[in-house]
Amino acid sequence: MTPEPSWDFYRTFLAVLQHGSLSAAARDLGLTQPTIGRHIDALEDAVGAELFTRSQQGLIPTDAALALRPYAETLASTTAALLRTASGSRDKVSGTVRISASEVIGAEVLPPILAGLQASYPELIVELSASDAVEDLLQREADIAVRMVEPAQEALLSRHIGVIPLGFFAHHTYIERHGKPESLEDLRRHKLIGFDRQTAYIRMMLKRYPVFDGVPFVFRSDHSIAQHNALRAGIGISFLQIPLARRERDLVRLLPEIELPLDTWVVMHENLKTSPRCRVTFDALVTGLLNYIKGNTAGERA
Known part of the structure; x- marks a missing residue:
């Protein structure tokens, strides 16, 4: 009977998946590179499949490795919860x-x-x-x-905490350069800060306000903090949580009749x-x- 692999092997396997190399995984876990290699070899022997192939970009996970990944992630989160x-x-x-x-x-x-x-x-x-x-x-x-x-x-x-309201804002320097939009349609002539990919909440917003659908953004990011900092820098107009915007006197509220709820x-x-x-x-x-x-x-x- 093949002995059950050590849990340490799965931790090593997950680190190699995340970092793409034995050396980076070794640094992350505080182990030597040969030890990482032995863990991967032992896990491959136990599961009977190759887990990584070498390329110029590093170690590429095989289909077998991708199938094991969610189980390794569950082990990692369970171990962390146990320690907490x-x-x-x-x-x-x-x-x-x-x-x-x-x-x-x-x-x-x-x-x-x-x-x-x-x-x-x-x-x-x-x-x-x-x-x-x-x-x-x-x-x-x-x-x-x-x-x-x-x-x-x-x-x-x-x-349930309640609703955090979102509104349109721009830095006062943007308003001084470009003026204020007077309506949703008027937004199309302005420089907008937006998302790179649609989330469930953004899809809901587009359904409620279809005027935003297909609007060209001059600044795109999947990271909310990057969008916020672009707003602070005066790049353009963006949605922001109203309680947060009130802390910043340089931000100007636009189209106050439009307010989106964030439950x-x-x-x-x-x-x-x-x-x-x-x-x-x-x-x-x-x-x-x-x-x-x-x-x-x-x-x-x-």
């Missing part, structure tokens, strides 16, 4: 909690909320995944998530509700995001 669970004591707020949030929420909104949380609980360690990809809480890729889509799984505990939830697996570190983090996120939506009403530039 083991890191905290049952009776006090300590250890690691992993939070998943969108780029804008993670980079612009959560840091002051988390600063207050960690000031209250110095032994709490926060891992923040700021990405517009939705991480799977059932697979414990994260402990708590701030989501802009309603959770569908029954095993999740969720709190927001804080979500965690129901099995974590008895974990002190997850419970206080969940409550802090709920309170902080409610204040974010309701607060900062002054200082908007007309």
